[in-house]
Amino acid sequence: MTTQLPPGIELEKVDDRIMTLNVGPQHPGSGHMRLIIKIDGDYIVSCDPDPGYVHRGEEKMAEYRNYIQNIPHLERPVIHDSSNILYPYCLAVEELLDIEVPERAKYVRVIASELNRCIYTLYWLAIYGIFLGHSTMFMWPAGDRELFIDLLEAMSGARVTHAYLVPGGVRNDLPANFEERCLRQVNYLEKRLKEYEDIFYQNPLLKARTEDTGILSGTDAIRLGTTGSVLRASGVDFDIRKKEPYDVYENLDFETVVMKEGDSYARSRVPYLEMFESCRIIKDALRKMPKSGSVRTKLKPNPKGGNDEVYRRVESGRGSLGYYIVSNNRPEPYRVKISVGSFRNLICMPYLLKGEKLGNMPAVYWSLNYWPVEADR
Amino acid sequence: MTKKKEKDGEPSETTDVLSDKPESQDTDLSNTLTKDELRKFYEEKGIDLSPDVPIHPKPIPEFEKSLSDKITSKFGSKVNVDYVRPNRIRVSTKREDILDVAYFIRDELRYDHAESVAGVDYPDSKEIEIVYHLGCYTDEQNGSQILALATRVPREDIPSPGKDKSRTPSLRDVFYSVEFHERECFEMFGVYFEGHPDNRRLLLPEDWADIPPFRKDFKIKGR
Known part of the structure; x- marks a missing residue:
């Protein structure tokens, strides 16, 4: 087959057909991370995720500070969901130090973490909307999110990074008239969520772009160890709030949202439907909460953690979020490992994008509910 | 204290900031309080110096105990059950046996994914511990369980990642989900995972020239 070609003319090699494309890290729809994508024409041949542009060494920093000083910086990886990233830390430290949490504080924590889950999901939904070219879906959730931020501001005093959950309870009690205000805004959000359904989820354009793209079967979702909405959109009924209930979740009335399709549409829909459940949890918690009582157990100054280790996890906006803390009789932890949902779902990206059209990349990428800052820690 | 007056420009009466300082300039070390005096002082002020963690034995949960018994009856002295607590078991083993134990945990105990892979550096005993936290999605009963599978690898004082003795078999063939976790562990602790298809840097920059940063x-x- 060695045919003599005229000088200056060469046959096209396979490698010449493949083009390497850097998506990111300057956030053109990738977040602060880079996807090294190889494409053949319009189709993705391979995808190599390159995270780490916002790696801040939270785990290393935690080894230098004591259990209380660690609170504010550990919420930085995902400031939109700061209650949920502090929740497992508080549970772990309470188990290490053998602290009992007052009953009322447990309910206040649940309310704070569900409000925060809604705030995170609305923010994510806004970004998902804008990257699919749906600018109304950017404006609406970004606006409605402010209502819940106001509620958390009334609870904690800060808009976004509130460091509200502390080992032993919460930082301060609810303000006066909180229940009434909270119910009013939760009811409003429920009304608005129904409008999202009409304008976004029933939109034929969105359906055309997301349905049947990036399909992840249930078996693969389990094998890849995915978590959160990605797992539940593939038909696996697993929610840590149900499977390993922490604080008062076992007393509260809610359902897990599971969809069978496993495509981008299902993955974008599961967090949205979970917001309805969050609203139910908040209302139920407000009803069942003790009306008065302490919200914080006083700790000893500079508590020491014994010679022990602990692993605690909660369900965050992006799936399971676990803290592994090793302690060695010192006020500072010996080692803190944060296992986050975003990092665990990252492994899906090369798997789902292979063979997909380049134009479907944003639809698949954002449906994974991936938060680069949290994944890097 | 008297800022208002100062703002008005009038000389205040209590501008002497140093007046709060104790008068005694005594630097004699023989005045140190004795233990008994200190204890008396603590009692008066109500300061509690008892240990932070009260030790009271907790009952060993049955279901978790049955799981750990299965492992010990299969492997005997090759594995060491460190603790059995509600929803948590920790098993440690040598790195030569870790693949066998992991296959057993996957096939018989039905744990199917890894939640996290953590390295813990112990420079005093010249070891690095790798802890796999394994979870279960498929089994209804096991859903709340986390099994920590730990192994220790030798640690070199001057590490050269990938080339020195710090290596352990990769569990990627057993649990596919450990792939990125092990890559992170490799760059942060310099532990090489034998059989891992892709032992490259993940989070650190390509031109990182220092030792693995999560080592002690x-x-x-500045700290």
Whole structure:
């Protein structure tokens, strides 16, 4: 087959057909991370995720500070969901130090973490909307999110990074008239969520772009160890709030949202439907909460953690979020490992994008509910 | 204290900031309080110096005990059950046996994914511990369980990642989900995972020329 070609003319090699494309890290729809994508024409041949542009060494920093000083910086990886990233830390430290949490504080924590889950999901939904070219879906959730931020501001005093959950309870009690205000805004959000359904989820354009793209079967979702909405959109009924209930979740009335399709549409829909459940949890918690009582157990100054280790996890906006803390009789932890949902779902990206059209990349990428800052820690 | 007056420009009566300082300039060390005096002082002020963690034995949960018994009856002295607590079991083993134990945990105990892979550096005993936290999605009963599978690898004082003795078999063939976790562990602790298809850097920059940063001898500047 060695045919003599005229000088200056060469046959096209396979490698010449493949083009390497850097998506990111300057956030053109990738977040602060880079996807090294190889494409053949319009189709993705391979995808190599390159995270780490916002790696801040939270785990290393935690080894230098004591259990209380660690609170504010550990919420930085995902400031939109700061209650949920502090929740497992508080549970772990309470188990290490053998602290009992007052009953009322447990309910206040649940309310704070569900409000925060809604705030995170609305923010994510806004970004998902804008990257699919749906600018109304950017404006609406970004606006409605402010209502819940106001509620958390009334609870904690800060808009976004509130460091509200502390080992032993919460930082301060609810303000006066909180229940009434909270119910009013939760009811409003429920009304608005129904409008999202009409304008976004029933939109034929969105359906055309997301349905049947990036399909992840249930078996693969389990094998890849995915978590959160990605797992539940593939038909696996697993929610840590149900499977390993922490604080008062076992007393509260809610359902897990599971969809069978496993495509981008299902993955974008599961967090949205979970917001309805969050609203139910908040209302139920407000009803069942003790009306008065302490919200914080006083700790000893500079508590020491014994010679022990602990692993605690909660369900965050992006799936399971676990803290592994090793302690060695010192006020500072010996080692803190944060296992986050975003990092665990990252492994899906090369798997789902292979063979997909380049134009479907944003639809698949954002449906994974991936938060680069949290994944890097 | 008297800022208002100062703003008005009038000389205040109590501008002497040093007046709060104790008068005594005594630097004699023989005045140190004795233990008994200190204890008396603590009792008066109500300061509690008892240990932070009261030790009271907790009952060993049955279901978790049955799981750990299965492992010990299969492997005997090859594995060491460190603790059995509600929803948590920790098993440690040598790195030569870790693949066998992992296959057993996957096939018989039905744990199917890894939640996290953590390295813990112990420079005093010259070891690095790798802890796999394994979870279960498929089994209804096991859903709340986390099994920590730990192994220890030797640690070199001057590490050269990938080339020195710090290596252990990769569990990627057993649990596919450990792939990125092990890559992170490799760059942060310098532990090489034999059989891992892709032992490259993940989070650190390509031009990182220092020792693996999560080792204890890597210090943060200013701390």
